[in-house]
Amino acid sequence: MRFTTSTMDLMPLQASQPFDPSKYRYTGPNVQPRQLPNTRSQAPITTGTSVIGLQFDGGVMIAADKLGSYGSLARYQNIGRLMRVNDHVILGCTGDYADFQFLRDIIDQKMIDEECLDDGIVTRAPALHCWLTRVLYNRRSRFDPLWTTFVVGGLDDDGKPFLGFVDKLGTAYTAPQIVSGMGGHLATPLLREKMDGQPPLSEAAARELLIRCMTVCYYRDCRAFSKFQIATLKAGSIKIEDDLEVKGDWEVAHFSKEHA
Amino acid sequence: MHFVVAGVSCVYGELAYDLSASQFSPDGRVFQVEYAQKAVENSGTVIGLRGKDGVVFAVEKIITSKLFEQSTNKRIFTVDRHVGLAVAGLIADARALAETARTEASNYRADYSAPIPVRHLADRLGMYLHAYTLYSFVRPFGCSVMMAAYGEDGPELFMADPSGVHFGYYGCSIGKARQSAKTEIEKLKTSELTCAELIKEAAKIIYVIHDEVKDKEFELELSWVGEHTGGRHQLVPKDVHEAAERYAKAALEEDSDSDEAM
Numbered sequence: 001m002r003f004t005t006s007t008m009d010l011m012p013l014q015a016s017q018p019f020d021p022s023k024y025r026y027t028g029p030n031v032q033p034r035q036l037p038n039t040r041s042q043a044p045i046t047t048g049t050s051v052i053g054l055q056f057d058g059g060v061m062i063a064a065d066k067l068g069s070y071g072s073l074a075r076y077q078n079i080g081r082l083m084r085v086n087d088h089v090i091l092g093c094t095g096d097y098a099d100f101q102f103l104r105d106i107i108d109q110k111m112i113d114e115e116c117l118d119d120g121i122v123t124r125a126p127a128l129h130c131w132l133t134r135v136l137y138n139r140r141s142r143f144d145p146l147w148t149t150f151v152v153g154g155l156d157d158d159g160k161p162f163l164g165f166v167d168k169l170g171t172a173y174t175a176p177q178i179v180s181g182m183g184g185h186l187a188t189p190l191l192r193e194k195m196d197g198q199p200p201l202s203e204a205a206a207r208e209l210l211i212r213c214m215t216v217c218y219y220r221d222c223r224a225f226s227k228f229q230i231a232t233l234k235a236g237s238i239k240i241e242d243d244l245e246v247k248g249d250w251e252v253a254h255f256s257k258e259h260a
Numbered sequence: 261m262h263f264v265v266a267g268v269s270c271v272y273g274e275l276a277y278d279l280s281a282s283q284f285s286p287d288g289r290v291f292q293v294e295y296a297q298k299a300v301e302n303s304g305t306v307i308g309l310r311g312k313d314g315v316v317f318a319v320e321k322i323i324t325s326k327l328f329e330q331s332t333n334k335r336i337f338t339v340d341r342h343v344g345l346a347v348a349g350l351i352a353d354a355r356a357l358a359e360t361a362r363t364e365a366s367n368y369r370a371d372y373s374a375p376i377p378v379r380h381l382a383d384r385l386g387m388y389l390h391a392y393t394l395y396s397f398v399r400p401f402g403c404s405v406m407m408a409a410y411g412e413d414g415p416e417l418f419m420a421d422p423s424g425v426h427f428g429y430y431g432c433s434i435g436k437a438r439q440s441a442k443t444e445i446e447k448l449k450t451s452e453l454t455c456a457e458l459i460k461e462a463a464k465i466i467y468v469i470h471d472e473v474k475d476k477e478f479e480l481e482l483s484w485v486g487e488h489t490g491g492r493h494q495l496v497p498k499d500v501h502e503a504a505e506r507y508a509k510a511a512l513e514e515d516s517d518s519d520e521a522m
Contacts, residue, residue, distance in 0.1 A: 116338045
């Protein structure tokens, strides 16, 4: 293998012969220059649809259905997309389920490490929201995103309800109502209508509104499912209800000839 | 083995068999490891008691300065959620070891989606400690660690020393007063006592073996893991700690009273 030619070769002793470029070609292995940055073509595989979150007087509530879609196939019908992070934070995830499981295990380990330190410092919702934003933004900047959207809920350091959104691009914001996925188009107007300019909802009213939004999403989102979970966080307690189902009113079916 | 034939180790030390852990002495000892064990012997006593429904740790944390904040420099660590680690010896070495243990537990969880069984952790830490006794460019860890957990196999207690040797125990003591502590432990039938009872006995043993003359101030650290904590390792709650200390002090006075009566 010759990587270089010595200067002597460029000046053959028989100077009278014409310069022959073919003698000086690179003869080493065929190496392509590295394409920067490393890109991985990505599409999500098993996905979860909307996560709906809202604040109420004294806490936050997040709901998500229990479906893992494989494209248009409703494949896994009993998966949890809500997570209790620690005593102060809950979150829900839309998008690729494997990416959610990956981050969930990392977050779990972070919480174990924190408990081991036992120094009185706990991760609250704004901190976890910030951390997730940094992780997702850095992944997108390497063209290797975690194809997920998170809704993070809890109480902030002053004890006020906090709800944050982070998507696969690292776009993050906080609001009194956060919806990810298709529900962002379907449920957000319903939530804002009831909450904008009003005093904070009571827990019962919030729950009712959330169930109404889950119902509308089930009617209109083709990748939604009737079984869902609700996670409620108030000062000092977290409750995850697991066996809820949208019953729905299908009387409208009779309007069509086939179901008369 | 902690006997030192008077003068022999010094003689061999002069012949430089004790300068590196990669050398045996002519009588088959690795002096660096023995010196590391001496570091453990100079530290405050730690005892572990394995009972019916859990394991209890008690540490005699000798306070070398009145200026220290209370409860600083803890000698009991938690690895993952369910394993307690109590240490004697060089505290900086012990902290590094605790971090290693936490990494082991984290890797086990990532691989097997389950909390690390404490006997497996004891094996791993024992191997890790042993690795540092093989080479001349590192020194052995100057600390012994006790590990405890409560799980499917009931309560378990292990101890690993600087040589890497580790055993399972029903009752174990390390540190300066370990011989007297061992005598006290042998008086108890630990496998018949619950954690609630053992925590008081452990506190009492620490108070009994504490040398008032040589080390004046000490802080008592107590922790437990058992059925009543749901398998989680934790420092005992404040009220339990205070009750245990009261029991220990009262028992001490009783002993000294009975001594006077004799």
